[in-house]
Amino acid sequence: MDFAENHARKHxxxxxxxxxxxxxxxxxxxxxxxxxxxLGDIYFPKQSDAPFYCYELVL
Structure with a gap:
């Protein structure tokens, strides 16, 4: 996560x-x-009945 967040900040x-x-x-x-x-839920009906949660970090 450190790498991804630092990469995002750098760019x-x-x-x-x-x-x-x-x-x-x-x-x-x-x-x-x-x-x-x-932020909210994402559904992939072919994968699972349970949702995925979408998250965001504002830089």
Missing amino acids: NYESVRLDTFSLNKRNHKFYESRGYKR
């Missing part, structure tokens, strides 16, 4: 976005501890 990106499986609580805590905010 003047406005934010970093990602998604993670909603049932993966460990990932939620990790991203939120780094300052990412949850």
Whole structure:
């Protein structure tokens, strides 16, 4: 994550976005501890009935 966030800053990106499986609580805590905010849900019906959560870190 450090590499991706530093790369984004170096190239003047406005934010970093990602998604993670909603049932993966460990990932939620990790991203939120780094300052990412949850934006909403993404559904991939062929993959799972549970959504994926979209997160963003504004740089």
